[in-house]
Amino acid sequence: MSDARFIVIGGGVVGAAISYGLARLGHPVTMIDGADDAFRASRANFGLVWVQSKGLGKPDYAAWSRRSAALYEDFRAELEDESGVDCAYHRPGGVTLALSDDELEEQVAILGQIRGEAPAGEFEFEVVERAQLDNMLPGLGPEVVGATYSAHDGETNSLFLLHALHGAFQRRGGAYVQGHHVTGIEAAAGGGYAVSTADGTVHTGDRVVVAAGLGNQELAARVGLEVPVRPVQGQVIVTERADPLLSMPTLNVKQTREGTFMLGASQAEVDYDITTDAAVLKRIAARNLRAFPFLSDLRVVRSWAGLRVMTPDGFPIYDQSPSHPGIFIATGHSGVTTAAAHAYVLADYFSKGEIGAELAGLSSARFHVQA
Amino acid sequence: MSAAVDLAIVGAGPAGMGAALEAARHGLRPVVLDEHGAPGGQIYRNIEGVTRDRPGDLAVLGADYGAGAALVAAFRAADIDYRPGSAVFEVGSGGLGVLSDGVARRLEAREIILATGAMERPVPQPGWTLPGVLSAGAAQTLLKASNLVPAGRVVVAGSGPLLFLLAWQLAEAGVDIAAILRTSPRGNLWRALPHALGLVGNPDVAKGLGWIRALKRRGIPFLEGVTALAAEGDDRVERVRYRRAGGETVLPADTLLLHEGVVPNPQLARASGAAHDFDAARGHLAARHDDWLQTSLDGVALAGDGLRIHGAKAAPALGRWAALGCLLRLGRLEAATAERGRAEARAEVARAARPQAFLHELYRVPDEPMTPRDDDTVVCRCEALTAGEIRRALALDVPGPNQLKAFLRAGMGPCQSRMCAPTVARMFAARDGRGVTEGDHFRLRPPVKPITVRELAEMQDLAAD
Amino acid sequence: MFRRRAAPAATVTVRLDGEAVAAAAGDSVAAVLLAAGADYRRHGVGGAARAPFCMIGNCHDCLVEVDGVANRQGCLVTVAEGMRIRRMRGKPVLAT
Ligand SMILES: Cc1cc2nc3c(=O)[nH]c(=O)nc-3n(C[C@H](O)[C@@H](O)[C@H](O)COP(=O)(O)OP(=O)(O)OC[C@H]3O[C@@H](n4cnc5c(N)ncnc54)[C@H](O)[C@@H]3O)c2cc1C
Numbered sequence: 001m002s003d004a005r006f007i008v009i010g011g012g013v014v015g016a017a018i019s020y021g022l023a024r025l026g027h028p029v030t031m032i033d034g035a036d037d038a039f040r041a042s043r044a045n046f047g048l049v050w051v052q053s054k055g056l057g058k059p060d061y062a063a064w065s066r067r068s069a070a071l072y073e074d075f076r077a078e079l080e081d082e083s084g085v086d087c088a089y090h091r092p093g094g095v096t097l098a099l100s101d102d103e104l105e106e107q108v109a110i111l112g113q114i115r116g117e118a119p120a121g122e123f124e125f126e127v128v129e130r131a132q133l134d135n136m137l138p139g140l141g142p143e144v145v146g147a148t149y150s151a152h153d154g155e156t157n158s159l160f161l162l163h164a165l166h167g168a169f170q171r172r173g174g175a176y177v178q179g180h181h182v183t184g185i186e187a188a189a190g191g192g193y194a195v196s197t198a199d200g201t202v203h204t205g206d207r208v209v210v211a212a213g214l215g216n217q218e219l220a221a222r223v224g225l226e227v228p229v230r231p232v233q234g235q236v237i238v239t240e241r242a243d244p245l246l247s248m249p250t251l252n253v254k255q256t257r258e259g260t261f262m263l264g265a266s267q268a269e270v271d272y273d274i275t276t277d278a279a280v281l282k283r284i285a286a287r288n289l290r291a292f293p294f295l296s297d298l299r300v301v302r303s304w305a306g307l308r309v310m311t312p313d314g315f316p317i318y319d320q321s322p323s324h325p326g327i328f329i330a331t332g333h334s335g336v337t338t339a340a341a342h343a344y345v346l347a348d349y350f351s352k353g354e355i356g357a358e359l360a361g362l363s364s365a366r367f368h369v370q371a
Numbered sequence: 372m373s374a375a376v377d378l379a380i381v382g383a384g385p386a387g388m389g390a391a392l393e394a395a396r397h398g399l400r401p402v403v404l405d406e407h408g409a410p411g412g413q414i415y416r417n418i419e420g421v422t423r424d425r426p427g428d429l430a431v432l433g434a435d436y437g438a439g440a441a442l443v444a445a446f447r448a449a450d451i452d453y454r455p456g457s458a459v460f461e462v463g464s465g466g467l468g469v470l471s472d473g474v475a476r477r478l479e480a481r482e483i484i485l486a487t488g489a490m491e492r493p494v495p496q497p498g499w500t501l502p503g504v505l506s507a508g509a510a511q512t513l514l515k516a517s518n519l520v521p522a523g524r525v526v527v528a529g530s531g532p533l534l535f536l537l538a539w540q541l542a543e544a545g546v547d548i549a550a551i552l553r554t555s556p557r558g559n560l561w562r563a564l565p566h567a568l569g570l571v572g573n574p575d576v577a578k579g580l581g582w583i584r585a586l587k588r589r590g591i592p593f594l595e596g597v598t599a600l601a602a603e604g605d606d607r608v609e610r611v612r613y614r615r616a617g618g619e620t621v622l623p624a625d626t627l628l629l630h631e632g633v634v635p636n637p638q639l640a641r642a643s644g645a646a647h648d649f650d651a652a653r654g655h656l657a658a659r660h661d662d663w664l665q666t667s668l669d670g671v672a673l674a675g676d677g678l679r680i681h682g683a684k685a686a687p688a689l690g691r692w693a694a695l696g697c698l699l700r701l702g703r704l705e706a707a708t709a710e711r712g713r714a715e716a717r718a719e720v721a722r723a724a725r726p727q728a729f730l731h732e733l734y735r736v737p738d739e740p741m742t743p744r745d746d747d748t749v750v751c752r753c754e755a756l757t758a759g760e761i762r763r764a765l766a767l768d769v770p771g772p773n774q775l776k777a778f779l780r781a782g783m784g785p786c787q788s789r790m791c792a793p794t795v796a797r798m799f800a801a802r803d804g805r806g807v808t809e810g811d812h813f814r815l816r817p818p819v820k821p822i823t824v825r826e827l828a829e830m831q832d833l834a835a836d
Numbered sequence: 837m838f839r840r841r842a843a844p845a846a847t848v849t850v851r852l853d854g855e856a857v858a859a860a861a862g863d864s865v866a867a868v869l870l871a872a873g874a875d876y877r878r879h880g881v882g883g884a885a886r887a888p889f890c891m892i893g894n895c896h897d898c899l900v901e902v903d904g905v906a907n908r909q910g911c912l913v914t915v916a917e918g919m920r921i922r923r924m925r926g927k928p929v930l931a932t
């Protein structure tokens with residue numbers, strides 16, 4: 001049923017990747033999105049396509065992240081063809097720097113466990129000693145003791161990725177409706193579903209994808225799904241452009257293709273607050289300056305606070321409503337990393353009407369409180 | 372953590388000085404922060420230096436400039452904690468972030484007055500990024516601060532009352548102005564006329580007409596109704612092209628000075644989170660304020676041209692007005708005293724600002740060039756983004772400026788959208804066939820002044836965490 | 837192209853790309869470069885020639901290297917004796 005008409009709620013990187021994937025399969029798709037000032041993690045993130053450290057205790061999710069990373073270069077090239085926008089993805093590998101032996105030990109333990117949980121040979125990482133690290137990254141501070149490295153890791157310009165997805169989606173004939181807040185999802189009289197927005201407009205479709213970031217909990221509840229997402233604030237600093245220096249991203253510092261350095265990121269449970277805090281920014285600057293003292297005289301051009309879309313265990317949720325078949329949910333953290341899998345794999349499942357068995361462990365059932 | 376000061380004033384222009392003097396008069400010693408090394412603001416830039424080192428130039432710069440000397444002298448003499456060379460990069464949560472001599476500090480303040488002034492309205496023209504193309508105010512600043520004037524063939528273009536003052540000052544300073552190209556549409560005059568009542572004999576209007584007459588007496592060509600202005604050249608301006616009365620003209624030029632009026636510089640107030648609305652009549656964002664000029668943020672007031680363009684003469688009175696509100700909230704003044712002072716200040720502002728409504732209509736900037744027709748015109752100077760690139764992204768039905776910023780990096784460069792925000796806002800309104808709104812402007816975040824990673828990492832006087 | 841209308845009351849000597857240049861005390865760095873000739877800087881995005889536009893801290897087109905620190909706003913930095921000023925050619929190159 002490739003002519004099934006889809007309504008996707010949410011135009012962040014999750015909604016846009018799925019919308020693009022569905023349009024690419026030939027479905028008529030309407031993507032409904034909020035206003036310019038809505039919370040959008042997709043405009044506030046770090047742009048890592050990151051595999052190491054993902055999925056501790058959840059090998060299905062670790063595998064899902066690796067799968068997306070493996071698809072990413074084709075994804076980038078296809079999006080550039082279709083939209084004219086290069087999202088600057090590359091996969092030089094990535095490192096997590098340690099500023100003390102304790103930090104390094106802890107990281108190595110986590111990655112070791114993730115490797116142990118993965119099928120043999122599917123997830124590799126290396127522990128890099130300081131001397132070796134100096135051949136990989138210039139200008140490291142004296143406190144850097146070493147790092148973990150994984151060849152799976154890469155990075156993208158997540159803002160250009162969002163641009164590319166929107167462009168490619170519309171080029172494929174997808175309809176984009178912005179500035180509308182979805183308030184209702186109901187079974188339509190003649191079959192399918194009616195999605196209504198705050199201003200009274202109703203969009204009807206055969207199937208619905210709920211991918212509205214922090215709006216998901218409320219929307220999913222309307223179709224009998226428990227999707228406990230909450231905001232986790234992260235603050236980020238960006239500097240002015242400089243000549244290329246870092247050829248590889250690290251977990252907290254990366255240089256974009258334009259030349260700016262991004263310094264991240266804090267974690268705080270502060271509800272829906274997106275104001276930056278000087279004390280937090282100071283801490284981010286200080287920590288990353290210890291890693292890369294050459295950042296010292298670069299000027300900060302911007303700082304911001306964004307809201308991660310976080311589930312209780314940190315892993316995404318993919319599910320279909322039991323009461324409203326044909327209504328799907330896709331949400332969670334690391335939507336940039338999983339974007340290629342969302343566009344190519346998840347959209348295909350939604351098109352077929354059934355989510356693949358390998359994602360069963362990511363259904364919302366895991367949050368149902370047993371009576 | 373440092374103890375909080377009662378009153379911190381940002382800006383030592385006429386508004387900030389007026390506010391500081393009022394506070395001092397009532398026995399409160401305010402802190403005044405200004406990134407410049409000397410008081411005066413934009414209008415009285417380097418007034419002390421000119422008076423001391425080249426007093427002959429007071430005649431060149433005109434009586435209004437010289438009048439600043441008395442205000443600056445009073446400011447210097449009063450009991451005020453004046454801190455020159457201090458750039459304020461953040462305002463919020465009862466304090467400010469201040470950068471001076473490479474050290475960032477947090478200053479807690481119970482009351483804050485932002486008297487950060489105006490900026491020239493950035494209007495993109497083809498070729499406006501070429502060296503040799505400057506704002507007219509830039510040339511004036513160079514004349515006041517460094518006694519520099521443009522050499523060679525100088526063309527002045529644009530509109531607004533300051534344009535004629537600046538041209539007059541340059542001419543008095545010995546600059547040979549090749550032509551003055553006036554861009555305000557003729558229709559503006561008709562819309563402005565109803566506001567002209569009561570302006571007969573107004574000294575400021577008379578002064579403006581006097582500059583125009585003096586410039587014409589020098590034989591400088593005044594060309595009205597100029598459109599499609601463009602600067603051309605390789606690596607610097609060599610020619611100015613424009614259309615007028617159906618014909619196209621190319622003038623050789625070494626310097627092109629542009630000016631389309633001044634607008635409040637919204638950067639610090641907007642980044643602090645103070646609510647703003649788009650003032651359609653004046654064509655710029657304006658902060659919401661109460662009867663004491665306090666913004667939507669408790670304890671943060673605005674004064675001077677940063678509030679509304681009322682002009683330099685009204686600025687000290689606006690500063691006093693805001694200061695009275697602070698003193699009242701601090702419990703340093705009786706309500707009746709504060710209200711009496713406010714009534715006087717209000718009357719003074721009204722008097723000084725009388726020609727403003729007329730001038731706003733007369734010099735209203737038309738949609739073209741604010742929505743550049745030419746796809747190659749650079750809109751975002753920092754990111755070198757053109758009108759065509761922006762229009763292509765707008766065609767994807769981008770919901771607003773913040774999404775546009777993400778898609779293109781528009782407004783993401785070091786100027787933090789100061790130069791492109793008004794244009795981008797107009798382009799959104801044009802796309803959607805409606806008037807400009809506050810929501811058409813980029814969200815601003817601190818720091819609004821360049822601070823380095825090290826300065827941020829070593830920021831002092833922050834609450835211990 | 838700007839010219840000085842009169843000899844300054846007091847001068848300081850700065851190094852502009854290594855050359856000694858006399859500047860007026862109190863001058864902004866941008867004014868010194870504008871008085872010194874046509875060439876100001878190359879933009880870090882696209883490499884076009886750029887020079888100051890607003891002179892009051894808004895446009896960020898007056899960026900210049902001062903005493904080893906890149907991208908300072910030339911219009912807001914006042915000259916000092918012995919100051920090392922360099923014209924920028926594109927993005928800053930960081931020293932590691
Ligand atoms: C370039 C220019 C030239 C002008 N020339 C004239 C003129 O000749 N005649 C005339 O009538 N009007 C002129 N004006 C109009 C001007 O707005 C005056 O009406 C008057 O200067 C306004 O006074 P003010 O105190 O409100 O602001 P300003 O005089 O602009 O003073 C604001 C002060 O705040 C400081 N400041 C701003 N932001 C910060 C910050 N973040 N941190 C620290 N300090 C900060 C500035 O350095 C400045 O000294 C000019 C405007 C501009 C932009």
Ligand SMILES: Cc1cc2nc3c(=O)[nH]c(=O)nc-3n(C[C@H](O)[C@H](O)[C@H](O)COP(=O)(O)OP(=O)(O)OC[C@H]3O[C@@H](n4cnc5c(N)ncnc54)[C@H](O)[C@@H]3O)c2cc1C
Pocket residue numbers: 009010011012013014015016032033034035038039040041042043044045046047048049050180181182183211212213214215216219233234235236265306307308309331332333334335336337338
């Ligand atoms: C600081 C930070 C750093 C991060 N770093 C990374 C990283 O390096 N790598 C990575 O993979 N991930 C990272 N993330 C996470 C990533 O950004 C998010 O997982 C992803 O952006 C989530 O996308 P989304 O589309 O689900 O949500 P959002 O981007 O929040 O979009 C949700 C959209 O839904 C719309 N919406 C909401 N409710 C409604 C409604 N009722 N009706 C209509 N529309 C609605 C909103 O308007 C919005 O556009 C980071 C996040 C943060 C905050």
